[in-house]
């Protein structure tokens with residue numbers, strides 16, 4: 228957990244001083260991600276348990292953000308997730324990515 232916060236701290240500083248990079252995690256805000264996650268955990272287990280719907284806790288934040296962007300632009304094809312992702316902007320996806328990456332996986 229401490230490693231995560233250290234990373235988050237430097238990532239925040241780095242991102243604010245290099246506002247326009249191609250970083251998928253630009254603008255990420257853990258608290259905002261937690262707030263937005265309420266919608267996701269109606270389907271995805273909050274405890275990271277896979278019950279037919281894949282668990283998304285503990286995924287690498289960049290991988291998570293890439294997946295969400297893939298759903299958003301239709302590179303990954305799943306009707307529900309395409310609809311969910313289409314309503315999220317870059318900052319929301321980044322925030323969800325850092326939040327779920329910090330959540331414990333069931334395994």
Ligand code: HEC
Pocket residue numbers: 263264266267268269270271280281282283291294295304305307308311323
């Ligand atoms: C109505 C149910 C539902 C909701 C709400 C939902 N998802 Fe999903 N999600 C799914 C299903 C079902 C899949 C599996 C899709 C597939 O098999 O291709 C999935 C897949 C994913 C994946 C890919 C996981 C993997 O390992 O491939 C991610 C990441 C994800 N969802 C994130 C989210 C986020 C973030 C939210 C909230 C903003 C969200 N989902 C809301 C049902 C949902």
